[in-house]
Amino acid sequence: MAVTLRSADPDFETRFTAFLATKREVSADVEAVVRDIIARVRAGGDKALIDYTLRFDKADLGSLGIAVSRADIEAAYAAADPETVEALKFARDRIRSHHQRQLPKDDRYTDPLGVELGSRWTAVEAVGLYVPGGTASYPSSVLMNAVPAKVAGVERIVMVVPASGGIISPLVLVAADLAGVSEIYRIGGAQAVAALAYGTETIRPVAKIVGPGNAYVAAAKRQVFGTVGIDMIAGPSEVLVIADGKNDPDWIAADLLAQAEHDASAQSILITDNAAFAAAVEAAVQRQLATLPRAETAAASWRDFGAVILVGDLEDALPLADRIAAEHLELAVDDPEAYLARLRNAGSVFLGRHTPEAIGDYVAGSNHVLPTARSARFSSGLSVLDFVKRMSLLKLGPDQLRQLAPAAIALATAEGLDAHGRSVSIRLNM
Amino acid sequence: MAVTLRSADPDFETRFTAFLATKREVSADVEAVVRDIIARVRAGGDKALIDYTLRFDKADLGSLGIAVSRADIEAAYAAADPETVEALKFARDRIRSHHQRQLPKDDRYTDPLGVELGSRWTAVEAVGLYVPGGTASYPSSVLMNAVPAKVAGVERIVMVVPASGGIISPLVLVAADLAGVSEIYRIGGAQAVAALAYGTETIRPVAKIVGPGNAYVAAAKRQVFGTVGIDMIAGPSEVLVIADGKNDPDWIAADLLAQAEHDASAQSILITDNAAFAAAVEAAVQRQLATLPRAETAAASWRDFGAVILVGDLEDALPLADRIAAEHLELAVDDPEAYLARLRNAGSVFLGRHTPEAIGDYVAGSNHVLPTARSARFSSGLSVLDFVKRMSLLKLGPDQLRQLAPAAIALATAEGLDAHGRSVSIRLNM
Structure with missing residues (x-):
C-alpha cells in the first residue's frame, strides 16, 4: 500500500516537502573505478575493450x-x-513525423541600423547512443534516441550495446537499423562510453553521447562531459495521475502499475479529491498485482515510493503538480485543457481519460526520454534540439561599425579591456 | 611570439592534433572543499553565508x-x-531585441489518425545568476545572462555577486537593474551556489543557475546539478581569425590581442594563406603590446597558446576551423558568406573585415556567452532556450487509442512490460 497524504492535515506542507526530497536511488560511488576504466581504454584502445x-x-x-x-x-x-x-516501423514513422516539426529554423535579418544578425543551426556531426543490455535493453528506447538524431541530420549515429554472453536482443538491432543507426558495437559499461568519447582503432570518436545506463555508465558520461556533450542523467521513472472520482479505478490502477513495474525505484503518485475513489484505486492496484508478471517489482515500487494525495478541491492539485514536476503527468479529468493552461512543470502531459502514459512510451510519436527527479522544473525531454547546435552570426559594414563603436568603446573602457576598444577604434581611424 | 604550424609540413596532422588537445587550464581539485561548503550552507543557512x-x-x-x-x-x-x-542601456535594448526573436513557439496539431500532439514552452520559474567579483566583474556579462532570462519570462532572476571588502562594482548593480534582475545578494563562491540551489532563510531556492565563476564556483555548479539546472562550464576565451593577405595587419593583430588580454589562458589563432601577412601580423602584435595596459596578460596568452597556421589555399582553413570549433570565429575575407556556408562548428561567426569580435561582446545584440574548448561541436551559446523548457502533450480519444493500441501492446509485450500493455487494453475491453 502506498502512503497517503491529505492536504487538509495540519502537517501536510511538512510531509509533502519531505516527500519531494525523498531520494529514490542510492548513488553508488564508482568514480574511481570508472576513472581507471576510461584511462585504460584511452591507453589501450581496442585491446582494452576486448579485455573488459x-x-x-x-x-x-x-x-x-x-x-x-x-x-x-x-x-x-x-x-x-x-x-x-x-x-x-509504425512507431518509427510516427516518431519521425512528430520530431520533424521540431527542426529549428535559421534566422537572418538586418536591423534598423543595417547590422546583419542571425542564427544558423547545424547538426552535431557524430552522436553515440548507449543502449543497456539485459532486461533494460528496450528497442523502443533505441527508436526514441536515434530517430531524433537522424531527423536532425546527424551523419554518424554510433550505437553501443553490451552483448552479455555474446548475445544482443534481435529487436534492438532491428530498431537500430530501422532508425538509421550507422554503426553498432558490442560493448557496454564505462569502457563503451570511453571508446565513444576518445575513440579506438576501430571506433572513431563522437561529439555527443546520449542514452540511459547504470551507475557506471552515468559516472562515465559525467567524466567525459566537456570532451563530448552528454544528455541528461536519467533517474528512475515516475508518473503523477491527477484524477477525479469519475474515472474507472481499474484504469487508473493500471496506469500506476505500468510505471511501478519499470523498477523498484520507480514512483507512481495519484492526486484526487475523492477519498472513496482513492480507496477503490488502491484495491484495484492490489487486485491487478496478483496477475502481473513483474508483480514483485511493481509492488515494491508502490509500497516504497507510491503515494496518494487527497486534496479538498482538484484544482489544488495544480500547484502540487508544479512542485512535483513529474516526468509523466496524466490529467484524467473532464476538462484537461483547463488544467494544462495552469501548469508549468512536467516532462510530458497526457490529456484526458483515454491517453494512458504507455501510449507515449511507444507509438504516439512524442519522445519517451523525459526529465526525471523534478528536473522538469528546468529541462525538457529529448528532441531534435539535442542533436543540433546554433552558430550566432554578425556582419557589419563600416557604417554600422561607426554607429555601434562609441557604446562598445565606452563599455570596453569601463571594463578595463583596452584591446577590445582598440580592435573597434583601429578600424575607424579613431 | 606564437607558434607557427604549416599545413604543408609532413608532421602537420600530428602537430595540429596535439595543438587541439592542449589543455589551457589546470583544474584545481577543489571537490572536497566545495562539498563541505555546500553541506555547511545547507545546515547553517544565512549564518553560514555570513561566516564564509x-x-x-x-x-x-x-x-x-x-x-x-x-x-x-x-x-x-x-x-x-x-x-x-x-x-x-543601448546594449540592453539591442540584446533584448535580438533575443526576442529566439522565443520558441508552442506547437499543437492533430495528426491524420486524430491524435493530438504538441509542445508547450514555459519559462523556468526562478534563475540564479552568478557574477564574479574583482576584475572579472563585467557589467556586460550581467546583461548577457539576465536579459535572455527576462525575455524568456523568468519571474525571479536572482543575482549573487561577492562584495570584496563590502564593495560591489556600481556598473554591475546598474546593469542588473537595467536587465530586470529581481533580487541581488552580496555573496560569492561555492557558498553562493549552495544558497541558490538549496535556499536559506533570506534566499529562496532557484531552479537553474547560470553565469561564469572560478574553480570553486564551477565545482559547486557541478555538485548541485540535478537539484537545479546549470549552464555550460565556461573555459578560457578564444578566437580564430581566418584572414587573407588583403587585411590590414594592424586590424587583425588588434583582434588577436583583444582575445589575449582576457586571460593568460585565452587563445588567439590566425589562419592565413599568406606568410608575409602572417609575419606582418606578428610584428603588429608585438608593436601593439607595447601600449596595452594588460600587455603582460596578453603577451603570456599569445606566447603560450597563440598560433599562426599557414595553409596553401585559404579554403583549407574550413575543415581545420570545424575541428577547432572556436568560441569566436572571424572571417576576414572578401566573401565570408561562401565560407560560412561550408562551416559547421563555431560559437559565433563574425563576417567580413568590419566585424571585430569585440562588437559582439558588447552591443551587437547577440550573446557573448558562447561554447569554449571545442564544445561548439555539440553546444550553442546562451539564448532564451536556456531559460525555457518544453512539455510534450498528447491527447487521444477512444478511436485513436483503438488505432494505436495493437502496436503499443505488441511492443510492451516484446519488452516484457505487461502492465504497460494492460493500461492500454483495459480501456478497450480487450
Whole structure:
C-alpha cells in the first residue's frame, strides 16, 4: 500500500516537502573505478575493450568482432517476430513525423541600423547512443534516441550495446537499423562510453553521447562531459495521475502499475479529491498485482515510493503538480485543457481519460526520454534540439561599425579591456 | 611570439592534433572543499553565508545585509559614469531585441489518425545568476545572462555577486537593474551556489543557475546539478581569425590581442594563406603590446597558446576551423558568406573585415556567452532556450487509442512490460 497524504492535515506542507526530497536511488560511488576504466581504454584502445568485455560481459570480441556486421543485422530481422517488427516501423514513422516539426529554423535579418544578425543551426556531426543490455535493453528506447538524431541530420549515429554472453536482443538491432543507426558495437559499461568519447582503432570518436545506463555508465558520461556533450542523467521513472472520482479505478490502477513495474525505484503518485475513489484505486492496484508478471517489482515500487494525495478541491492539485514536476503527468479529468493552461512543470502531459502514459512510451510519436527527479522544473525531454547546435552570426559594414563603436568603446573602457576598444577604434581611424 | 604550424609540413596532422588537445587550464581539485561548503550552507543557512563571506570576502554581511537594497542600487546609479550607463542601456535594448526573436513557439496539431500532439514552452520559474567579483566583474556579462532570462519570462532572476571588502562594482548593480534582475545578494563562491540551489532563510531556492565563476564556483555548479539546472562550464576565451593577405595587419593583430588580454589562458589563432601577412601580423602584435595596459596578460596568452597556421589555399582553413570549433570565429575575407556556408562548428561567426569580435561582446545584440574548448561541436551559446523548457502533450480519444493500441501492446509485450500493455487494453475491453 502506498502512503497517503491529505492536504487538509495540519502537517501536510511538512510531509509533502519531505516527500519531494525523498531520494529514490542510492548513488553508488564508482568514480574511481570508472576513472581507471576510461584511462585504460584511452591507453589501450581496442585491446582494452576486448579485455573488459571478456571480463564484464563474458563475450569474446576477439572472435565475435567489436563491430556488428550487416549479416548480424539480417540475422536479427530473421529472428524477430514479424508483427513486432511492423510495430517498430509504425512507431518509427510516427516518431519521425512528430520530431520533424521540431527542426529549428535559421534566422537572418538586418536591423534598423543595417547590422546583419542571425542564427544558423547545424547538426552535431557524430552522436553515440548507449543502449543497456539485459532486461533494460528496450528497442523502443533505441527508436526514441536515434530517430531524433537522424531527423536532425546527424551523419554518424554510433550505437553501443553490451552483448552479455555474446548475445544482443534481435529487436534492438532491428530498431537500430530501422532508425538509421550507422554503426553498432558490442560493448557496454564505462569502457563503451570511453571508446565513444576518445575513440579506438576501430571506433572513431563522437561529439555527443546520449542514452540511459547504470551507475557506471552515468559516472562515465559525467567524466567525459566537456570532451563530448552528454544528455541528461536519467533517474528512475515516475508518473503523477491527477484524477477525479469519475474515472474507472481499474484504469487508473493500471496506469500506476505500468510505471511501478519499470523498477523498484520507480514512483507512481495519484492526486484526487475523492477519498472513496482513492480507496477503490488502491484495491484495484492490489487486485491487478496478483496477475502481473513483474508483480514483485511493481509492488515494491508502490509500497516504497507510491503515494496518494487527497486534496479538498482538484484544482489544488495544480500547484502540487508544479512542485512535483513529474516526468509523466496524466490529467484524467473532464476538462484537461483547463488544467494544462495552469501548469508549468512536467516532462510530458497526457490529456484526458483515454491517453494512458504507455501510449507515449511507444507509438504516439512524442519522445519517451523525459526529465526525471523534478528536473522538469528546468529541462525538457529529448528532441531534435539535442542533436543540433546554433552558430550566432554578425556582419557589419563600416557604417554600422561607426554607429555601434562609441557604446562598445565606452563599455570596453569601463571594463578595463583596452584591446577590445582598440580592435573597434583601429578600424575607424579613431 | 606564437607558434607557427604549416599545413604543408609532413608532421602537420600530428602537430595540429596535439595543438587541439592542449589543455589551457589546470583544474584545481577543489571537490572536497566545495562539498563541505555546500553541506555547511545547507545546515547553517544565512549564518553560514555570513561566516564564509567574512572569511573569504572580508565583508560583514551582519551589518551590510545579505540583500542589496533599492537604496544601494540608487547609489550605484549616482556613482556610475552617465555615458557608460547610456551605453549599457543601448546594449540592453539591442540584446533584448535580438533575443526576442529566439522565443520558441508552442506547437499543437492533430495528426491524420486524430491524435493530438504538441509542445508547450514555459519559462523556468526562478534563475540564479552568478557574477564574479574583482576584475572579472563585467557589467556586460550581467546583461548577457539576465536579459535572455527576462525575455524568456523568468519571474525571479536572482543575482549573487561577492562584495570584496563590502564593495560591489556600481556598473554591475546598474546593469542588473537595467536587465530586470529581481533580487541581488552580496555573496560569492561555492557558498553562493549552495544558497541558490538549496535556499536559506533570506534566499529562496532557484531552479537553474547560470553565469561564469572560478574553480570553486564551477565545482559547486557541478555538485548541485540535478537539484537545479546549470549552464555550460565556461573555459578560457578564444578566437580564430581566418584572414587573407588583403587585411590590414594592424586590424587583425588588434583582434588577436583583444582575445589575449582576457586571460593568460585565452587563445588567439590566425589562419592565413599568406606568410608575409602572417609575419606582418606578428610584428603588429608585438608593436601593439607595447601600449596595452594588460600587455603582460596578453603577451603570456599569445606566447603560450597563440598560433599562426599557414595553409596553401585559404579554403583549407574550413575543415581545420570545424575541428577547432572556436568560441569566436572571424572571417576576414572578401566573401565570408561562401565560407560560412561550408562551416559547421563555431560559437559565433563574425563576417567580413568590419566585424571585430569585440562588437559582439558588447552591443551587437547577440550573446557573448558562447561554447569554449571545442564544445561548439555539440553546444550553442546562451539564448532564451536556456531559460525555457518544453512539455510534450498528447491527447487521444477512444478511436485513436483503438488505432494505436495493437502496436503499443505488441511492443510492451516484446519488452516484457505487461502492465504497460494492460493500461492500454483495459480501456478497450480487450
